[in-house]
Amino acid sequence: MRVNSTTKARTRAAAGLTVAALAAGATAGAGPATAQPKAAPAAAAAADCSAAYRIEQKLSSGTTWRMCWRYDGKAGLVLEKISYQPKGEPKPIRVLNSARLGQIHVPYDDGNIEYDDLTGFDFAQGLMNLAPGECPGGTIKTVKVPDSWNEDPNVKGLCTTTRSRGHAYRMQGDTANKVFQAQGKDLLVYTVNQVGWYEYMTEWRFQDDGAITMNVGATGSLSWDDYDAGDGRGWPIGKGASAKSTSHSHNAFWRLDFALDGSTKNKVEQYDSTVSAPTRGQRAPTTKTTRTKVTRELAGDSKNYRWWRMVSATGKNKDGHARSYEIVPGPTTKYPGRSYTKHDLYVTQYNKCELFASHNPGNCGPGAGKSVDKWVNGQTLTHPVVWMNIGFHHIARDEDQQPMPVHWQGFSIAPRDVTAMNPLTPAELGRQNGHWRPRR
Template identity: 85%
Template sequence: MRVNRNSHARRRTAALGLAVAALAAGLTTGAGPAAAQPRTAAAAAAAPDCSAAYRIEQKLSTGTTWRMCWRYDGKAGLVLDDVSYQPKGETKPIKVLNSARLGQIHVPYDDGKWEYDDLTGYNFAQGLMELAPGECPGGTIKSVKVPDGNPDDPNVKGLCTTTRSRGHAYRMQDNFTNKLYQAQGKDFLVYTVNQVGWYEYMTEWRFQDDGTITMNVGATGSLSYDDYDSGDGRGWPIGKGAKAAATSHSHNVFWRLDFALDGSSKNRVEQYDSAVTTRGQRTPTTKTTRTKVTKEAAGDTKAYRWWRMVSAAGKNKDGHARSYEIVPGTTTKYPGRSYTKHDLYFTQYNKCQLFASNNPGSCAGTGKSVDKWVNGQTLTHPIVWMNVGFHHIARDEDQQPMPVHWQGFSIVPRDVTAMNPLTPDDLAWQNGHWQPRS
């Protein structure tokens, strides 16, 4: 699994000493440009607000361009700032995010003996791994200066940017002309690999040509050879015999998203719930209601519920407010800690609230975890915290090496453009309540 962290620490003695000193001082150091500050819509520029070395721009073959800045934080690892999306037909980039980053990886073990906050407590950032060329097929590997890393060689070739096909973006057989319309979707990927103990975490940001952004963390690496002493019900037998051995545990991954739709941080949060009625009716009916989330809140996913972040500064060509829908991924919610009891949190922006648990140097009186920050403030600059859990009960197939197991979620454009951004030109007239042409 990934105990034997002491052995891992001995392999990185110098880095650990520096990181512990920084933690004690309540510091989060970083490499790369300073984080882009929230800007108004009028100030939003076409190019990301960073130097060329830290600027990423990728135009996909389907016509969509993604732009952003990158930097490397001494605790969170890779941070993406000033993220914008420009599909074909749009004359300028559409700002989506001020910043996107991991907010914590919390790992409690089933036997109660071990519990870790990997980002703020166990040198996640300092464990950046060098990538081999084959790990970034068709892409570019960038060099990263790791804060508090190896003082003799702090630069690690550890950031991959590449493109990848994802299969069908759409398929439609036209009922009138019998013409087939289909397109293969393209994604732009940005990712790193960080080692913590026996685990290697793959932090992946996937930017699709249809405007969707998917955030994933994949855990791989090795099962710890030291971790073979778990009792029945708290582990799983690995290898010969029936003795329970490898200790089960949870990975509770948090992401922190700072939206800036159309260049403004003054976004609105809305929750939608649908109710299905069957009593006394021949055919069930469904009605959807909207609730404006105006104050800080914790939320939980359930059937027929979803949220969106709505732009206060821009509309699409149909006159509809742009928004991004939050699409949670598969999760196993961990009830053992107050901050993991909910699937997502909406908090008011605070510059020192950066990690969902064990937050170093938190603002006076605000507490050390995200649940303590939900205290009734009005949301004028909302921050989204998403919590996705995975309960890892090991299996024989996890050795050796361990196959990647993924957890994550997406944000999907809702009314960002007036039509599908990949719409073929000869279908562009079919917007709204269209009628067949004679």
């Protein structure tokens, strides 16, 4: 059953549904934290919101991230007006209008039940209070949950902190006694939402090199009432082989509304490479890469030697190259059972009504449909919105009890030509841009 002592109210309001356990999915784990986020002068702020809803952090490497946050009654945490300012850039560079979860779809292998946790099982209502030890070195912000079912709608549930991620780079210099290296720093923003026996950790990681990683992790507990799976649909948990926990999938969707350099008129490009065997006179195989401009809505699939990028329509770096962000999918198990989970990436024309990848509430117009696949209908892209689908097939194991270790799923967007050089380049190497030559 998708119920425990802390979720009875949510279960009653969900029309008394009885469910087999959920185990959800995805992120890169939180590590050690350091300095607290700090406010900056209003004149320098790229995020246009009140101080209570502003996140701003200058990392030790010189990079500053700025954004606003709000809490949605279905999607949970929503980040808006996200900008990135590495050292050497005179002003913040806008990256995203908004970033949020688009759905967590959970179908069970036995075909008896499936859930849409954001729109159908009160994900947002399950925001959990965080203890100081869960946000080491950071700040826990109080979130007012819309239409809360609890007596007190205020939850200490949003952590903003920083952490180290290991080497940002390492390079041997011109002489054997010179090594250039730096340890990378990240701004970490996260919440925890309980749905039944499981707890989703929604993490946003903003790196000092300009990359953004978004993850969902699932932890908590396997449901005590979910051990009746037949052969081929479950895994024995506990002594013997009689109690088999039902296997299921976690299909996590994210919705990204880009606004590179402050403009929503971004362009989408797909790149595919083909490798051909050596011909006479060649020493090795050849590789050719082809660019396809995506001008209409897209239902896309990841494949070997394929990638996408979102390109700024207005901004260029100091080398005169158009700024862009590359989409970097994480490991995924694509679920073929529903039309909206059959593709890895969707690009749709912006529509303020299109907010959730499946069972979208509200009426988006005649014949619009309730899922993201129905919205890909040939419209010209003038304001593209990206939907990323990352799947995880959860086959339980003895180690999932008790409590269940966090399992993660997610993806990243990486800067491509946003700056003319590595934004963390040390001053001593600043001249080595393009086809440079060693000094004699």
